[in-house]
Amino acid sequence: MTSARTPNQDLLAADTSMGAVTLLVADLDAMTAYYRDAIALSVLAQTEDSTTLGRGTTAVIILKHAPELVHASPRDAGLFHTAILFESQEALAAAVYSVATKHPNTFTGSSDHLVSQAFYFTDPEGNGVELYWDRDRSSWGWAHGQIEMGTIFLDPNAFLQEHLTPDAVEQPAIGGAIVGHVHLAVGDVDAAREFYVNRLGFETTIELPGQALFVSAGGYHHHMAMNVWNSRGAGRRGRTLGLGRVDILVPGADDVGALGERMSHFGIETRDDGKTVSFDDPWGNLIRVATPA
Numbered sequence: 001m002t003s004a005r006t007p008n009q010d011l012l013a014a015d016t017s018m019g020a021v022t023l024l025v026a027d028l029d030a031m032t033a034y035y036r037d038a039i040a041l042s043v044l045a046q047t048e049d050s051t052t053l054g055r056g057t058t059a060v061i062i063l064k065h066a067p068e069l070v071h072a073s074p075r076d077a078g079l080f081h082t083a084i085l086f087e088s089q090e091a092l093a094a095a096v097y098s099v100a101t102k103h104p105n106t107f108t109g110s111s112d113h114l115v116s117q118a119f120y121f122t123d124p125e126g127n128g129v130e131l132y133w134d135r136d137r138s139s140w141g142w143a144h145g146q147i148e149m150g151t152i153f154l155d156p157n158a159f160l161q162e163h164l165t166p167d168a169v170e171q172p173a174i175g176g177a178i179v180g181h182v183h184l185a186v187g188d189v190d191a192a193r194e195f196y197v198n199r200l201g202f203e204t205t206i207e208l209p210g211q212a213l214f215v216s217a218g219g220y221h222h223h224m225a226m227n228v229w230n231s232r233g234a235g236r237r238g239r240t241l242g243l244g245r246v247d248i249l250v251p252g253a254d255d256v257g258a259l260g261e262r263m264s265h266f267g268i269e270t271r272d273d274g275k276t277v278s279f280d281d282p283w284g285n286l287i288r289v290a291t292p293a
Helices: 028-039 089-103 155-163 167-170 189-198 253-265
Strands: 017-025 041-045 050-055 058-065 077-085 107-112 115-121 126-134 177-185 203-208 210-216 226-228 244-248 277-280 286-290
Touching: 017 028, 017 077, 017 177, 028 050, 028 058, 028 089, 041 244, 050 177, 058 177, 058 244, 089 115, 089 126, 089 155, 089 167, 107 155, 107 189, 126 177, 167 189, 177 244, 189 203, 189 210, 189 226, 244 253, 253 277
Parallel strands: 017 058, 077 126, 177 226, 244 286
Antiparallel strands: 017 244, 041 050, 050 058, 077 177, 107 115, 115 126, 203 210, 210 226, 277 286
């Protein structure tokens, strides 16, 4: 299921970025506590059945209480991880130390990816979380049209010894944090390319044939990724706990409108409320495109 990109095919704007990730959760109090107290995000808004957390005025995670839903199978499509990007290594170290001390059993690994340093966790309801810091873009390498990324062991204790400060131990909410990228579990890489590259308008930055696809706008290492490592052959999702929505932010209303027209042209059903355009990917993951608040 592939089609070549034509030279005049529309791309997402270079300054496209990711917005908040919405999670459907069974225990709103426990999940709020994890992202607030362990990840060190602030509660930006709260109702009886939802909590929005982030830094400053930037929403990162939206938790929606859905106790009637059941957990998805590990083989289903859905969220692989939400990747939260921190401004500095000190800020990353503060968040990592906070999670390690408050929820040590949720740590699943760490890697130096050449373009970034990353630490991986699983939240109390099984959703993947990546906490990371980007190296300066001037240090990133490209070869044959693909960005050079690696998976090199990153010693978490050595990282903390080098970058954790006493102030950060006392107050881990240092600086800003945003959703840097979102990684999905999907059923087929070719279908993911067709949807996210040929239709939605991202550009491929890395492809591991038959395994994973990394895509971005504006030359970022990746704004989204899709893999089949646990979910090969998965079909459309049922309504379950876990991923509720992925938000993509484009610069202006014209970009939202153009994307809505493009998706409709491809026969993809869209929901347009005049400010945002929403649609499902082939596995039922809800994508919403909007402008920054």
